[in-house]
Amino acid sequence: MNGADREAGQWFDDDAGPVVRPYAMTRGRTTTAAPQRLDLIAVVVTEPHADDPDHTLAPEHLDIVDLCSTAPQTIAELAVELDLPIGVVRVLVGDLVHQELVHITRPVAPAELPDESILRDVINGLRAL
Template identity: 55%
Template structure:
């Protein structure tokens, strides 16, 4: 009988946790500990919500954070990112990113803001009048 000796290796080829094309396989619910909601924060993490590292957050070396949390923190370190951008940059499903962001928000590591809705933006006509008034000066 010919046995595959690589099947016993946790991350080797032939393992149930490894795919030669995709790499290591971990189910999304394992990353979030089975949670599907971002926690009791009450913040909605829709796709266009903007996530920024909180400058007032105590600087830590990432202890207590999982590797996926650290990836999200690193992505936000350079600039504000939307939830959709974080999901694409971290190669994680949006649902997982929302749960992880809820953790980071509760730890005070990130802040979440919403872009200005188009209905609250100034009317284009008013802006044109302001520009024309400035030109007339």
């Protein structure tokens, strides 16, 4: 962008398209007050009443609600789909959690899954009945 474009208030680059800085989307925030950890594999699920979200939300918030209304999405998937940095998506999802439009679920950790040998013993015990 050359100096004349900046003076005219033109906030886009012909090759890159519109430019909105990530800190503008999050209002300068880099963290969220969401009580859950919002790591890459945190799954975002819309609440049933999120069908008609507050239209004063930012377009990015509405995009997240829309994407998650068709199928739950991880933070990483949302970042890829929206072409936004992970940190920005975390803050935006945190806003939606605070407004109770989405909730976060955690995938089951492999260490918490039952041991395969226990499952086989249960199946064999059931067969023996």
